[in-house]
Each structure stands twice: as C-alpha cells, then as structure tokens.
Amino acid sequence: MAGTRTQADAAREAVVEAALARLDLDAKTRLLSGRDMWSLPALPEIGLPSLVMSDGPIGVRGVRWTADDPSVALPSPTALAATWDPDLAHRAGVLLAQEARRKGVHVLLAPTVNLHRSPLGGRHFEAYSEDPLLTGAIGAGYVSGVQSGGVGTTVKHFVANDAETERFTVDNVVGERALRELYLAPFEHIVEHARPWGVMTAYNSVNGTTMTEHRRLVEEVLRGEWGFDGVNVSDWAAARDTAAALHGGLDIAMPGPRTVYGEALARAVRAGEVPEARVDDAVRNVLRLAARVGLLPGAEPVVTALPPETDGPALAREIARRSFVLVRNQDVLPLPPGGTVALIGGAARDARVLGGGSATVFPARTVSPLDGLTAALPEGALTYAVGADPSTELGVADRGFELRAVCRDADGRVLGTGSAPSGHIQWMGSDLPDGVTHEELHSVELTGTFTPRDTGTHTFGIKGIGAFRLVVDGTTHYDDVQRPTKDDPFISFFGAPVAHARPHLTAGVPVEVSLTYVVEHPEDAPLRVVGFTLAHQEPLRDPDELIAEAAEAARAADTAVVVVATTERVESEGFDRTDLRLPGRQDDLVRAVAAANPRTVVVVNSGSPVELPWRDEVAAVLLSWFPGQEGGAALADVLTGAEEPGGRLPTTWGSLADAPVTEVAPTDGTLVYSEGVFIGYRAWEKAGRSPSYPFGHGLGYTTWAYESAEVKGITVRVRVRNTGERAGREVVQVYLAPAEPDAGRPARWLAGFAGVSAEPGESGEAVIELSRRAFEVWDETTEAWTFVKGSYEIRLGRSIADRRLTATINV
Known part of the structure; x- marks a missing residue:
C-alpha cells in the first residue's frame, strides 16, 4: 500500500544489508537506544554518524531548547488545518526541513495526527482536526514537504493519544470500527500518500496493550496491511519492557542513555528471551532511515537536489492570514480606511503565538497585534488599552529581565555560564553550557536585573521541583524545597508556578534578581534534565477599572478590536481542560466594549x-488560533483588508454543555470510547444539536455562487463564481450522505474538498476525486473493509451546515 520499491530503494537496501552484516550484537542493540535526549549513538565500525531528532511541529527546536538558537515559529497545527490546503502544508514542511538541516537535525518528531475527540483535549492545538480525512490530507502534505527536503518525519502519536489525563498509563478502549474509521485513518492515509520514514508510538494503551508493545497494530496493521517500511520510535520514556517492546515492533527506545534497549536488550538476546533476528529487523529499519537521510556511507540519500530556499517569516505570515477564520461579520470588516481603532486586551500587547509543552520553540522575533496594527495604520489612528489580562497566574520572566545562568559545582566553583533570554531553563541530556557536565553540576543561578515597566506590587515565583533560593532587590524571599503535587515526570515543565515574593517596585528603576536551584537527578530517572522557571507577574490593577477604561477607549474610536486569548495554563501538553471558558475577566471585557461601540471586532487567540x-452581541468574530511569530502582521493584513481571511473551521466550535463527546478522564485507569464513530460534527448531527459554528464554516471578503455540479464515476466537478467585488478563495467541500439512513453510520461525512481562487465576476472549477474508502465501513464480523453499495447524495457547499448543491451517485 505504501508504494512499490524503486531501483534506488533496492540499492539503498543492499547497502543497509551490508552494513547490518558488519555489526555485532552489542553494536546493534546500542543503535536501538538513544545516546542522549535527541540522538542515536554513532557506529564508527560502519562509518555511521549520530542521527539527530528534534521536536516540531510548528518549528524545529534543534538539540538545544534555548532562545540562543532561535527557530522560525509557524502557526499552530489547527491553524494549518484551517487553511484546508495540503499544498500549503507541503510548503510548511519544506521550510521545516530547511530549518532542520540548518540545525543539524535529521528527523523531525512530527506531525501530530491524533483527532479532536473531545473539545477538552489540552493538546488539540498540536493536532489538526476532528475529521480523519482532513487530518490525513494536511498531514500527508506536511510529511511529503518535510521529506522532500531530505529530513525524516515521525507521524505521531500512534494511536488514540487523544487526551492528556493519565496519558502515561491510560488504557483507551476503542471499538475496532471506530479505531479503523477514525483514529487509524489519518495514519493510513499518510502511509499511502506520503510514505513517511517514521512513526512514534504513544504512551497510552489501546484495548489493554501499551502502544510500544502493540504487535497487532504495529506489526500486523501498520507494517503488514499498510506496507509501512519506516522506523518506529517510542514517545519519550514510553518504552517499559525490553522483550515486549521488541516483540511489539518498537525499533528505537528514546531517550537515552537509560532505556529498555542497549545493554538490556543484548542481555535479553543472550538469555534467549528474544531472538537476534528480531533485533536485526529493528536495526535494519534504523539503518534504512539513516540511508534515506544521507547518513549511511555508500547509500544515496532519497533527496539529492534540495528544494529552493524558503523565506520563513514570509511563509509564517502567509499561513497565519490564510488560517484566520472569520466566523461572523456584520459589515464591519475589513476596517474602513481613515477610521480610528481602539485595540484592547492584554493578549494584544503580549501575544500568545504558540501552544505550551514540547511544541514550544523560540523565534527570533514575535509580532503582536499591537505591533502589527501600529505598523499598518496611520499615525494617530490607533489607541491601546489593556482591558483585561487573560493570565491570572505568573508567567515566564521575560520582558524587562536581563539574565544569565551561572553553573557551579558543590564547592561553589563556577563551571560555566550560559545566556538566559528568559527565566525558563530547560537543559536536556548534553544540552548544557560549555564546560559544564551533569557529573559536576550542583547548582544553577539565574541572576541579573529586572527593570519594571509599571510601578506597583510585582509578584515573583518559581516553577520546578527541588531546592530553591529566590532573592529580589537584596531580600531573600524563599529558601526551601518545592515538591511535586502529582506523579508526572514532566510536572516541572507543565505545572503552575508558585508565588513567593511580592515586592513593591518602581517603573524604570532596575533591581537585582537571583534564583538559585540545587540540581537533583533521581537515580531511576530515564534522562538527565535541568528544568526550572523564574516566574513573574505585573502589578494587578482593579479589573473593573481596567474594563471601564477599555470601554471609554472603545467609545471614542470608530472601531474597537478586542483580542482575547487562552493561556499556557489552559492549553498545553500535560493536562486536559476542565472547561471551555476564556480565562480571567475577558468575557466581561468583550460585553463592556460591545456595549460602548457597536462596531466591535473580537479576535480569538x-x-x-x-x-x-x-458572539451575537459583537459585529465580527475572527479566530486567529496560535498564529506563529508573524501573527500580528498577518492580523493587520486581514483587518485592514490587504488580505482575505482564508480559513475554514477544522473542528466544531460550541458550548461544553452541548458538546456530545466530552469525557477525557479515565475511570480506574480506563477510558472507554463509548461514542464509537460519532465524534465531532458526526456526533453533533446525531444528537440533533446546533453548535456555535459548524465544521467547515468560514467567511471571506467576497461572495460565491455555486453554479453547477457534475459527477462522472467518482469524480466530482463543481463550478463556482466569485460574485463579490474582490478576489478570493473558496473551499468547496463534498459531503456524502446515504440515501437510506443507517443508524450505525453518520448522517453525512466529509469525502473530499478543493480550493478555488477567482477574480471578481470570474468562475473556477473544483475537481474532487472521491476515494473508494469514502464508501466503505469496517465490518467487525469479517474484520475487513466492506464497500457499501447503494445511492448517495453528494452535498456540496461551504460547511457541513451550508450546503449549496446536491447531486446523486450510485455505486
């Protein structure tokens, strides 16, 4: 299914076999175990250098997770999916391959193609959609783009890693039909259409077996049925058992050096617990990956001519504006020329451009909405008011701080010094300042100055586990040990900061700041990590007073633009959401501004x-997702009308009370997917409920007429005309609906889509090829795909709810 082997593939395979024959057992098992956090060991006996992996998916972090080595930060995966454009996803992948090569990375740990099963999933910003076809199409574009640049991908997290609660241990009980039609479907689509060089198996179990040991899904389905011939790497610290992981099809256990492979695997082979032939299978997969990326001597890499260089910031800006979804517009956008604008919201000044957790990268710059509109509008046309801050907690110390990290041994001797562009320190494995080793490192002091921008009571705090000493302006405010509140090895990265100091400071007057951390490395830790954060919060003013000031600013302007946002404590890796409300007083702010100015635009970050x-009280609502480093510039493009908001919803938006599928918390370690194949819009339609905004919805700055539809075989041709006054792009969506309803099947489902661009008055044609799979269901009795013959309505339109034309197909 993944494609036939070419002559070049055969030649690489011969080199792989020759290299494998030269390795002894210890070398082979060593290759299957991480050397450190991000890389595999080199094998000089076959001339193989170390293969390096790095997190994505919106940028390439590299082996050093630090702002000293900046990365282009693209919009979130939900934003990329909102473009409904696999070709744009391909271009994003090409850029990320370029970034990976610049940073010495051979394999990108992305994309995430798990589904939006419940709106409470805390990491959904890192996945694409609630729909398996849209997810698969965008993921395939991304994978093909990255690999066209000679860099491998690992499609993740295989499979059913759709929530964060108890993610290390949860057993997700999923019926075979739902597993095949929904959760496996994006992986299958990507294997067929993009031939990825890797997958990453998840922490969770599926139907009683942890995914790093799931032989049926990995060996029988992924490799056997689909023909996947890439490498299978564990999620970090997910592998638990040497023999079970090897029998289950796991090739690489990450990170190192302490894993269930390496020396432990060599001992298992010698003890007769696992056959060396199975070790050879895994090593063969790793060597094939090395050959494909150009690391195995004698093997020609898959890519010998690299794509042209891509302008990263320009592409980030393009993706952002094409991802913005205009869900409501009462003739207020684009902004009229010459008018005044009141920009309101803490998130307008301190923008959130990406999600929390392992998706985090450090861009060289970020453009906030305030930055973008200031540059785009004439002088004097823009005013700004905070109104309400989305964050009710401390954030990473950054603005106004000038810090460095001083590393010392147990005797207080300085081992080395590293820069610290913010208060967040995260050194993994060998990622330490020059001259510093884990063996000698005893303490790290973040030290420097803080220059406040506001006078008042500032709050300082600590995120992390262990012994800390916090000193601000000569006063020691904390000298004790912080302990974890729950059993999560990543709590120091994803947990909430704890406040420890509240000094009164004066704007513009710098003070000395110091946070010292005594490094701990638990004996059973699978990797060595130094991670902690100096946190800070600006002085808090009376919320009612701030909202009143914002309302006055709105009243004085022609148009008010309010930016509301979530925070890292709402959307991040490591935990799920408990509600869908905006944090803080942001809802109150919007209502007050809308009451003061009927021309209120809300940007949802x-x-x-x-x-x-x-939503019905304001003139316009624009969804900007996490828009990446150029988000503010893209926002100015769209608000002023220089560009059209091009996005369509990749997932349904509605209230938690109405959402049909919400459960993310296991009971006694088990989470049952009792809804079967009914998630997302399928579930909303089955429940007979109307969401706030349906799947596929999105407005532009022009209008479209659907003129005709023609069906020949399984090819659908749709002609649309731009009936507005400016150029635009329409996303034509095809939904299949059985003529005879079947309670076991959704009322309709997405079967294809295509983009059409046209000038005013011009028409364009969308050509959409339906796949055989669109007419198939998984039969749990025969354990096979069954083609369901009969008559189907082909419903064409702008969303699942806005259908413009209907045709019939008989199969």
Missing part, C-alpha cells in the same frame, strides 16, 4: 475551541 457567550 486560542489553539482550539472556546466558548463565546457574547
């Missing part, structure tokens, strides 16, 4: 759905 209780 979140990676996944939030409730918008005021």
Whole structure:
C-alpha cells in the first residue's frame, strides 16, 4: 500500500544489508537506544554518524531548547488545518526541513495526527482536526514537504493519544470500527500518500496493550496491511519492557542513555528471551532511515537536489492570514480606511503565538497585534488599552529581565555560564553550557536585573521541583524545597508556578534578581534534565477599572478590536481542560466594549475551541488560533483588508454543555470510547444539536455562487463564481450522505474538498476525486473493509451546515 520499491530503494537496501552484516550484537542493540535526549549513538565500525531528532511541529527546536538558537515559529497545527490546503502544508514542511538541516537535525518528531475527540483535549492545538480525512490530507502534505527536503518525519502519536489525563498509563478502549474509521485513518492515509520514514508510538494503551508493545497494530496493521517500511520510535520514556517492546515492533527506545534497549536488550538476546533476528529487523529499519537521510556511507540519500530556499517569516505570515477564520461579520470588516481603532486586551500587547509543552520553540522575533496594527495604520489612528489580562497566574520572566545562568559545582566553583533570554531553563541530556557536565553540576543561578515597566506590587515565583533560593532587590524571599503535587515526570515543565515574593517596585528603576536551584537527578530517572522557571507577574490593577477604561477607549474610536486569548495554563501538553471558558475577566471585557461601540471586532487567540457567550452581541468574530511569530502582521493584513481571511473551521466550535463527546478522564485507569464513530460534527448531527459554528464554516471578503455540479464515476466537478467585488478563495467541500439512513453510520461525512481562487465576476472549477474508502465501513464480523453499495447524495457547499448543491451517485 505504501508504494512499490524503486531501483534506488533496492540499492539503498543492499547497502543497509551490508552494513547490518558488519555489526555485532552489542553494536546493534546500542543503535536501538538513544545516546542522549535527541540522538542515536554513532557506529564508527560502519562509518555511521549520530542521527539527530528534534521536536516540531510548528518549528524545529534543534538539540538545544534555548532562545540562543532561535527557530522560525509557524502557526499552530489547527491553524494549518484551517487553511484546508495540503499544498500549503507541503510548503510548511519544506521550510521545516530547511530549518532542520540548518540545525543539524535529521528527523523531525512530527506531525501530530491524533483527532479532536473531545473539545477538552489540552493538546488539540498540536493536532489538526476532528475529521480523519482532513487530518490525513494536511498531514500527508506536511510529511511529503518535510521529506522532500531530505529530513525524516515521525507521524505521531500512534494511536488514540487523544487526551492528556493519565496519558502515561491510560488504557483507551476503542471499538475496532471506530479505531479503523477514525483514529487509524489519518495514519493510513499518510502511509499511502506520503510514505513517511517514521512513526512514534504513544504512551497510552489501546484495548489493554501499551502502544510500544502493540504487535497487532504495529506489526500486523501498520507494517503488514499498510506496507509501512519506516522506523518506529517510542514517545519519550514510553518504552517499559525490553522483550515486549521488541516483540511489539518498537525499533528505537528514546531517550537515552537509560532505556529498555542497549545493554538490556543484548542481555535479553543472550538469555534467549528474544531472538537476534528480531533485533536485526529493528536495526535494519534504523539503518534504512539513516540511508534515506544521507547518513549511511555508500547509500544515496532519497533527496539529492534540495528544494529552493524558503523565506520563513514570509511563509509564517502567509499561513497565519490564510488560517484566520472569520466566523461572523456584520459589515464591519475589513476596517474602513481613515477610521480610528481602539485595540484592547492584554493578549494584544503580549501575544500568545504558540501552544505550551514540547511544541514550544523560540523565534527570533514575535509580532503582536499591537505591533502589527501600529505598523499598518496611520499615525494617530490607533489607541491601546489593556482591558483585561487573560493570565491570572505568573508567567515566564521575560520582558524587562536581563539574565544569565551561572553553573557551579558543590564547592561553589563556577563551571560555566550560559545566556538566559528568559527565566525558563530547560537543559536536556548534553544540552548544557560549555564546560559544564551533569557529573559536576550542583547548582544553577539565574541572576541579573529586572527593570519594571509599571510601578506597583510585582509578584515573583518559581516553577520546578527541588531546592530553591529566590532573592529580589537584596531580600531573600524563599529558601526551601518545592515538591511535586502529582506523579508526572514532566510536572516541572507543565505545572503552575508558585508565588513567593511580592515586592513593591518602581517603573524604570532596575533591581537585582537571583534564583538559585540545587540540581537533583533521581537515580531511576530515564534522562538527565535541568528544568526550572523564574516566574513573574505585573502589578494587578482593579479589573473593573481596567474594563471601564477599555470601554471609554472603545467609545471614542470608530472601531474597537478586542483580542482575547487562552493561556499556557489552559492549553498545553500535560493536562486536559476542565472547561471551555476564556480565562480571567475577558468575557466581561468583550460585553463592556460591545456595549460602548457597536462596531466591535473580537479576535480569538486560542489553539482550539472556546466558548463565546457574547458572539451575537459583537459585529465580527475572527479566530486567529496560535498564529506563529508573524501573527500580528498577518492580523493587520486581514483587518485592514490587504488580505482575505482564508480559513475554514477544522473542528466544531460550541458550548461544553452541548458538546456530545466530552469525557477525557479515565475511570480506574480506563477510558472507554463509548461514542464509537460519532465524534465531532458526526456526533453533533446525531444528537440533533446546533453548535456555535459548524465544521467547515468560514467567511471571506467576497461572495460565491455555486453554479453547477457534475459527477462522472467518482469524480466530482463543481463550478463556482466569485460574485463579490474582490478576489478570493473558496473551499468547496463534498459531503456524502446515504440515501437510506443507517443508524450505525453518520448522517453525512466529509469525502473530499478543493480550493478555488477567482477574480471578481470570474468562475473556477473544483475537481474532487472521491476515494473508494469514502464508501466503505469496517465490518467487525469479517474484520475487513466492506464497500457499501447503494445511492448517495453528494452535498456540496461551504460547511457541513451550508450546503449549496446536491447531486446523486450510485455505486
């Protein structure tokens, strides 16, 4: 299914076999175990250098997770999916391959193609959609783009890693039909259409077996049925048992050096617990990956001519504006020329451009909405008011801080010094300042100055586990040990900061700041990590007073633009959401501004759905997702009308009370997917409920007429005309609906889509090829795909709810 082997593939395979024959057992098992956090060991006996992996998916972090080595930060995966454009996803992948090569990375740990099963999933910003076809199409574009640049991908997290609660241990019980039709489907599509060089198996179990040991899904389905011939790497620290992982089809256990492979695997082979032939299978897969990326001597890499260089910031800006979804517009956008604008919201000044957790990268710059509109509008046309801050907690110390990290041994001797562009320190494995080793490192001091921008009571705090000493302006405010509140090895990265100091400071007057951390390395830790954060919060003013000031600013302007947002404590890796509300007083702010100015535009800066209780009280609502480093510039493009908001919803937006599928918390370690194949819009339609905004919805700055539809075989041709006054792009969506309803099947489902661009008055044609799979269901009795013959309505339109034309197909 993944494609026939070419002559070049055969030649590489011969080199792989020759290299494998030269390795002894210890070398082979060593290759299957991480050397450190991000890389595999080199094998000089066959001339193989170390293969390096790095997190994605919106940028390439590299082996050093630090702002000293900046990365282009693209919009969130939900934003990329909102473009409904696999070709644009391909271009994003080409850029990321370029970034990977610049950073010495051979394999990108992306994309994430798990589904938006419940709106409470805390990491949904890092996945694409609630629909398996859209997810698969965008993922395939991304994978083909990355690999066209000679860099491998690992499609993740295989499979059913759709929530964060108890993610290390949860057993997700999924019926075979739902597993095949929904959760496996994006992986299958990508294997067939993009031939990825890797997958990453998840932490969770599926139907009683942990995914790093799931022989049926990995060996029988992924490799056997689909023909996947790439490498299978564990999620970090997911592999638990040497023999079970090897029998289950796991090739690489990451990170190192302490894993269930390496020396432990060599001992298992010698003890007769696992056959060396199975080790050879895994090593063969790793060597094939090395050959494909150009690391195995004698093997020609898959890519010998690299794509042209891509302008990263320009592409980030293009993806952002094409991802913005205009869900409501009462003739207020684009902004009229010559008018005044009141920009409101803490997130307008301190923008959130990406999600929390392992998707985080450090861009060289970020453009906030305030930055973008200041540059785009004439002098004097823009005013700004905070109104309400989305964050009710401390954030990473950054603005106004000038810090460095001083590393010392147990005697207090300085081992080395590293820069610290913010208060967040995260050194993994060998990622330490020059001259510093884990063996000698005893303490790290973040030290420097802080120059406040506001006078008042500032709050300082600590995120991390262990012994800390916090000193601000000569006063020691904390000298004790912080302990974890729950059993999660990543709590120091994803947990909430704890406040420890509240000094009164004066704007513009610098003070000395120091946070010292005594490094701990638990004996059973699978990797050595130094991670902690100096946190800070600006002085808090009376919320009612701030909202009143914002309302006055709105009243004085022609148009008010309010930016509302989630925070890292709402959307991040490591935990799920408990509600869909905007944090803080942001809902109150929107209502007050809308009451003061009927021309109120709300920009929603979140990676996944939030409730918008005021949506009918404002003139326009624009969803900007996490828009990447150029988000503010893209926002100015769209608000002023220089560009059209091009996005369509990749997932349904509605209230939590109405959402049909919400459960993310296991009971006694088990989470049952009792809804079967009914998630997302399928579930909303089955429940007979109307969401706030349906799947596929999105407005532009022009209008479209659907003129005709023609069906020949399984090819659908749709002609649309731009009936507006400016150029635009329409996303034609095809939904299949059985003529005879079947309670076991959704009422309709996405079967294809295509983009059409046209000038005013011009028409364009969308050509959409339907796949055989669109007419198939998984038969749990025969354990096979069954083609369901009969008559189907082909419903064509702008969303699942806005259908313009209907045709019939008989199969």
